[in-house]
Amino acid sequence: MKKEVVVLGGGFAGVEAAIKLRKKNYEVTLISDRDFLFIYPVSIWIPVGKRSYEDTQIKLSELAKIHKFNIIIDTITKLEVNNNKVIGLNSSYTYDYLFIALGMGKVKMEGMEYTHSICGKPEESLIIKDLLEKLREKGHGNINVGFGGNPKDITATAVRGGPAFEIMFNISVWLKENKIKQNFKLTFFAPMAEPGKRMGNRAFSKMDLFYKHYGVNTHFGKKIKRFTEDSIVFEDNTKLDSDLTLFISGGDGLSIIKESDLPQNEAGFVMINEMCRVEGFTNIYAIGDVAAIIDHPWAAKQGHVAEVMADVAVYNFHNVQIGKPKRMSYWERLHLVCVMDSGDGAAFTMRTSKKELLIPMPLVGHWLKQGWGWYYRNSKLGRFPRIPGM
Ligand SMILES: Cc1cc2nc3c(=O)[nH]c(=O)nc-3n(C[C@H](O)[C@H](O)[C@H](O)COP(=O)(O)OP(=O)(O)OC[C@H]3O[C@@H](n4cnc5c(N)ncnc54)[C@H](O)[C@@H]3O)c2cc1C
Incomplete structure (x- = not known):
């Protein structure tokens, strides 16, 4: 049978x-x-x-x-x-x-309706495109991109940080191509003190160079309390002003x-x-x-x-x-392998039980991923x- x-x-x-x-x-x-x-x-x-x-x-x-x-x-x-x-x-x-x-699925947090995720339903990518276009027409603003974890996922295998880095650096390049980068404040935020550490120490130690190169501020190590229409509020009640919040919540x-x-x-x-x-x-x-x-x-x-x-x-x-x-x-x-695209290049990272690698690939990496x-x-x-x- x-x-x-x-x-x-x-x-x-x-x-x-x-x-x-x-x-x-x-x-x-x-x-x-x-x-x-x-x-x-x-x-x-x-x-x-x-x-x-x-x-x-x-x-x-x-x-x-x-x-x-x-x-x-x-x-x-x-x-x-x-x-x-x-x-x-x-x-x-x-x-x-x-x-x-x-x-x-994704961990639900207060005010998530004011955020958008590149890791959500496929249609969400088009909504983000529309919102970026509106900001381009406005000509200035604060764009915040980040990711979080799931406290119940003790292995932290369901944290999805890579796409958050990718979308942030791609937005930076896009603003530059539109000659309006100087009018925007870009901030990468995450509740953990060392976001990206899972890629390995070698890759993590190079992240500062990326933030600097793409003109991205960082805001790490503070738990997120809630999202509002125009801000991100942290555990100590400090805020980040936000015209667009892109947030990849921990996997659930x-x-x-x-x-x-x-x-x-x-x-x-x-x-x-x-x-x-x-x-x-x-x-x-x-x-x-x-x-x-x-x-x-x-x-x-x-x-x-x-x-x-x-x-x-x-x-x-x-x-x-x-x-x-x-x-x-x-x-x-x-093994962990990732071609982290940054809009005008990429970094190849690999982590196995035996080795950790980070190979910067200006330009060619972008085309490799394409x-x-x-x-x-x-x-x-x-x-x-x-x-x-x-
Ligand atoms: C923006 C982004 C970038 C990424 N970049 C990389 C990368 O560079 N390299 C890499 O290795 N990984 C990357 N990933 C991770 C990778 O995409 C996922 O690990 C992979 O998609 C997981 O595959 P899956 O089949 O388990 O789940 P999915 O691809 O999510 O597929 C789940 C399927 O189940 C269907 N489904 C869900 N619920 C129901 C239901 N109730 N009834 C019927 N059908 C249902 C969905 O429609 C879908 O077809 C990325 C992820 C994202 C979001």
């Missing part, structure tokens, strides 16, 4: 899992609440007009046609994991095997996970073993941002980690099916061969 394999989520992890499962000839149904995969790493250029919203998407229907998986657009509202069933707004779906790749488990019977850590991320199988379940895997990843200083929820986890989960799943004892561990393949966006789209659509490990 054919097994029903259902993948929840059409992002980095879900799509990679569906493609790899199809390569092993399983019948796969992918369910996603949006009909496209959003290539988040290159969405940082949408607000500054260097990339279109459409170019940052890959239609799931196109991927489904090429890789021959079934696609259903529906919002999943409940996971009935003890009944092998998930409930959606339009229908309910049964499965024999489930791959959960639903991504993560999705409510659908928190309300389920899945094992989860305090922050609501699904507990898995090193084979990416959910603890206590033999037929469920959790991959990508939704999963609680192991606590290593060089571990962070990232797109390439999501793909590694998809690869590992499918490999282990398949070997179970065919009765092969070999298993793969995602722990061994974890090239990666092209590669990602075209390799997923089968127009360009996959480079192993990328």
Whole structure:
């Protein structure tokens, strides 16, 4: 009898899992609440007009046609994991095997409605673009960009600082290109004393040079009390005036996970073993941002980690099916790698158990990341061969 394999989520992890499962000839149904995969790493250029919203998407229907998986657009509202069933707004779906790749939510804070995030819903990137355009017309103002953590996520693997740095430096370059940089005060803020430290000491020690080069003030080490329409208020009641606040809140488990019977850590991320199988379940895997990843200083929820986890989960799943004892561990393949774009260049940072690297890449780094966006789209659509490990 054919097994029903259902993948929840059409992002980095879900799509990679569906493609790899199809390569092993399983019948796969992918369910996603949006009909496209959003290539988040290159969405940082949408607000500054260097990339279109459409170019940052890959239609799931196109991927489904090429890789021959079934696609259903529906919002999943409940996971009935003890009944092998998930409930959606339009229908309910049964499965024999489930791959959960639903991504993560964000920590809610007072006054968040006055902030915007490049890591939120894809449409948010267009709202930020409009707000920047309004500020450009006004000709002056205070722009504050920052990120926070999740106190319940003790591993700090769900902190997403990279895109905050990227959007700040890109805005600086954009203002300069518009010849109005001198009329704007740019401030990078974060509650931690040393934001960016996860990239490693070497990379962190160079951040001051970046702030200086891009004319960015810093405001670190003070907890955020709330956001208002025109300010950020800190724990000691001091304020930063703000005409535009871009804030990436700490990652949090999705409510659908928190309300389920899945094992989860305090922050609501699904507990898995090193084979990416959910603890206590033999037929469920959790991959990508939704999963609680192991606590290593060089571990962070990232797109390439999501793909590694998809690869590992499918490999282990398949070997179970065919009765092969070999298993793969995602722990061994974890590393932190980031091309941090700054609008007119980039810095390549890498952190593994053995080494830490920061390589400044003026100009060429910017084009390298643009090239990666092209590669990602075209390799997923089968127009360009996959480079192993990328
Ligand atoms: C601005 C930005 C820049 C980044 N830059 C980098 C980078 O340079 N390098 C890097 O490695 N990583 C980067 N990342 C991180 C990377 O994008 C994420 O780690 C990756 O997207 C995680 O993949 P995922 O599949 O787990 O989750 P997602 O990509 O978030 O996908 C989740 C999927 O689940 C679907 N979904 C959610 N809820 C439901 C529901 N209830 N019902 C049905 N479907 C649902 C969503 O529509 C989506 O399709 C960046 C992230 C952002 C936001």
